[in-house]
Amino acid sequence: MSSPQFTRALLAPRHWPSWIGAGIWFLMAQLPFRVQWWLAKLLCPLLYLNKKRIHMARTNLRLCFPDKTEAEREQLLKENLFSTAMAVFETGIAWFWPKWRLRRLFTITGVEHVEQAKQEGQGALLLSLHFTTLDIGSAMLGQYVNYDGMYSPHSNPVYDYLQKVRREAYCKGGTAISRDNLRAIVNQLRKARMIWYAPDRDLGPKASIFVPFFGVPTATVTATAQFARMGRAKIIPFTQYRRADGSGYDVVIHPAFDNYPTGDDYADARRVNEFMETEILKHPEQYFWAQPRFKTRPEGEEKVY
Template sequence: MASPQFNRALLAPRHWPTWIGFGFWFLIAQLPYSWQMALARRLAPLLRLNKKRLNMARTNLQLCFPQKNEQEIEQLLADNLQSTTMAIFETGIGFFWAKSRLRKLFSITGLEHIEQAKAEGQGALLLSLHFTTLDIGSAMLGVCVNYDGMYSPHKNKVFDYVQKVRREAYVKEGIAISRDNVRAMVGQLRKGRMIWYAPDRDLGAKVSVFVPFFGVPAATVTATAQFARMGRAKIIPFSQYRRADDSGYDVVIHAPFENYPTGDELADARRINEFVEQEILKAPEQYLWAQPRFKTRPEGEAKIY
């Protein structure tokens, strides 16, 4: 497919710092993987300077793991800061490494679930989660699976352009679909396409229902079930886990959800959250806790952040 269109306005002086930043990011991404992870650990304390995000992550951990004492929460927070810093380097790897080099960095299991859906001529939502490894996980999946992806435009025009170009480069035939382009997404699903989709964000009460997330009422989007129904598609989740020894990643494509959607919005949304909880518990330090997961509250409840 045609790449996003470049325009000369992106070369305006106000964009030069962003281009320089991408150049530096590209150079850092060429370092050996183990060096990048070591550097990320050294830089992790810098994230404590962002007090808003730091307190948000701490609050989320306290809410989701009430059984943990203060020391355990602070250790998990410290581990999560390291994981979040690693994500910056991992995104650079996903953007700028050749597929041949990236392929040596991970193992993948569960491809038979994708092949079965393709054999049946059925599209699928490849259900991803907002782990810190999200971008590199999408790149690794693209080495092995032909898929399209949901895309949220970035406010920085240069970043938006580069992000879209590099994400489409994950998959030779893949396209990045704007998050609000429902018609295109449903159309691709009905054609039997696989579409990357991450539903574990608070997008507001208008598009959500409140169901528990680690026991806390959380605004959970209903679009997952709607897309599956309108696109006559399966839900095939996948996860990626960073290995503790810095040897790479394990990508796991899970079996499709059975009997989904049910037509019950609450039950379908809760099913998604249960899966998210299940995967987080495997590597809680690797989840993106510094997001406002509980920003929207049920009527009458006080704000959390």
């Protein structure tokens, strides 16, 4: 779990466009928050050009909100595209703003739930969701909670290096752990560490069982309960929301799950999905709908994308 190392190979000419892009991203992040909000409003129509992602988002919204009219779902999609565009700026804020500046943007409640776990000598999975505010929420959490985080390695080596370095800077001593490094995750939990964890991705049939998510049979990982059991850890969810008026964010750390895991993989996975459904419904426009959440289908069912 060593920290990411900068190597001379990252300075190769083929990586120069990535470094230039990172530099532009850094400069944009220095703009006033309201200016970045306005720029996201201007840029969000361009996201319609990514037809593959738009198709995924429309399909997911249709499956999850069948009671809404098509016009209502299109309005939700429009709002979601702003959230997605704003996520680019929010990630820049999370990575490149000093902590004192970020602190002015949010309030946080529920830190006592993490403190209680620490007093009891237990680690915890800090259960998160793939909201568009994922990175900025994690950076805000890191100002009050010391944790390690799971991450998925990126194919672009410059971006992969930057995401590890900047995410490890969210809190002192934090480490970015590859989600495939199961042993490291369990070891950290047994050392009473907090681990950021977002299980709402389709990782295929080998890692999942089918559990309803907004009424749709969804490939849902069973690893949440397994990590909790092997790491002797609690499940402490947290969420973050962007205020509609652009005044900032609210971070909420929720109470730990009681009686979890139960030993019933289906019941444990369903509990996680139910929590996510409840939180998504509070601000559905802020969830990352443009992901292939329903890529894996039960045997005999047609693909949806």
